Amino acid sequence: MQNRLFAGLGGVSLLFTFSFFFPWLGVIPLVSFVTLLGLIAIDLLLLYRIQNGIFARRHSPDRLSNGDDNDFGIHTENFYPFSIHVGIIDEIPFQFQQRNIWFDVKLKPREIKVISYQLRPVKRGEYDFGRILLYVRSPIGLISRRYQFDDSEILPVYPSFLQMRRYELMAISNRLSETGIKKLRRLGHSMEFEHIRTYVSGDDQRSVNWKATARKGDLMINSYTDEKSQHVYCIVDKSRSMKMPFEGLSLLDYAINASLVLSNIALIKEDKAGLITISEKIGAIVPADRRPAQLNKILEVLYREKTRYLEINMELLYSTVRTTAKQRSLLLFFTNFESLSAMERQLPFLKRIAKFHLLFVIFFENTELQKLKEEPARNIEEIYIQTIAAKFAHEKKQIVKELARHGIQTILSTPQQLTVNTINKYLELKARQSF
Incomplete structure (x- = not known):
């Protein structure tokens, strides 16, 4: 009606x-x-009078990328001999919590049209898509006829492979600096000469080959190969401290997305990438390797990981690292500390791990506390809240200093900048040949 x-x-x-x-x-x-x-x-x-006056089909990817805008489309085709107005409802999974997927479309006779839209999942797992419902009106427009197409499908949501591909292309084309990733100055040229190539923005100007530049009439530089086959492990804490959400994604999902991107960059740089996940017990271990199937192995492991509700077992982590990483490796430990006392409970084991490996502890700034600090206080209660927020924010900086005092390097990052900051640190270490 x-x-x-x-x-x-x-x-x-x-x-x-x-x-x-x-x-x-x-x-x-x-x-x-x-x-x-x-x-x-x-x-x-x-x-x-026409039995099948319209056709619709959903265009969807084989899998969805967590935390990214994924492209969808609804293919519609009008078989009526006159123009129609169509209202379209796509039954999207309940995880999106959206009830406004409604499209009004006008189709001419025999016209084909694709309606495009995007969905952003914030949890990994399986998403169940339902039917496509269409409500067709003729030019008279008094009543509408309902069509339904059973286009049900279950799509898995994986860690952010779209983000991984974006950084992969930029790493291959030497354009990482365009997304905020720093181009780092190399300290000398102790690496082996590889080939001469055209200069691109961000290259070290000291590498310019002036003879080749004169011959080609274009700026050319010497390219050097990095030291290869170093071991890079991402250690992901999946205990209750990683359950906290920011912009829909949990800290665990931010850590998983960053781990996937970093593992891919490490493999591109011909290092060996590995993975360890842990809470009160060991979740998964992927020994460092650089075989072609290594990235898919890491991706499948990260897809299944979930936060647990107990504290991390640091003694178990130490013994696992000692048995898994046989040679000196770069360990990127994604965790979270909300207080100095929480860090001090883990400090003895972090110090023991740092004796044998280059350890980076990566934890998160609380952006919500930062917002509280910046808001103007209007009464005593808000002053009290701001004071507590400032105290917690200050403790984060104290944690960085305390870890540095014991020779443990850190990355304190907002959740949104975690991937960029982690890649920056890896490229810096790679440029300095520091591990």
Whole structure:
């Protein structure tokens, strides 16, 4: 039933009502009613005389990327010999918590149209997509005919492979600096000469090959190979401290996305990438390797990981690192500390790990506390809240200093900048040959 039909019925009702008070209206109300019934009959005939007047199909990727905008489309095709208006509902999974996936489309006879939209998942797992519902109206527009297409499918949501591909392309084309990743100055040229190539923005100007530049008429530089086959392990804490959400994603998901991107960059740089996940018990271990299937192995492991509700077992982590990483490796430990006392409980084991490996402890700034600090206080209660927020923010900086005092390097990052800051640190160490 459409608004036009309600308006028509309301108008006819008013005419019949007024005819009691104004006899001069005569048969006008009856004629109007018969005309309305005739239009309804014509509308029904137009819409239902063709069994399958429209077709729809959902275009979706094979898998979704967590935390990213994923592209979807609804393919529609009009088989009616006249123009139609179509209202489209796509039954998207409940995890998105959206009830506004409604599209109004006008289709000419035999016209094909694709409606594009995007969905951003914030949890890994399986997402169940349902039917596509279409409500078709003819040019008369009094009633609508419902079509439904059972286009049900279950799509897995993996860690952010779209982000991984974006950084991969930039790493290959030497354009990482365009996304905020620093181009780091190399300390000398102790590496092996590889080839001469064209200069691109961000290259070290000291590497310019002036003889080749004179011959080619374009700026050319010497390219050197980095030291290869170093071991890089991402250690992901999946205990309750990583459950905290920021912009829909949990800290664990931010750490997982950063781990996937970093593992891919490490493999591109011909290092060996590995993975360890842990809470009160060991979750998964992927020994460092650089075989072609290594990235898919890491991706599948990260897809299944979930936060747990107990504290991390640091003694178990220490023994696992000692048995898994047989040679000196770069360990990037993604965790979170909300207080100095929480860090001090883990400090003895971090110090022991740092004796054998280059350890980086990566934890998170609380951006919500930062917002509280910046808001103007209007009463005593808000002053008290701001004071507590400032105290917690200061403790984060104290944690950095305390870890540095014991020779443990740190990365304190906002969740949104975690991937960029982690890659920056890896490229810096790679440039300095520091591990």
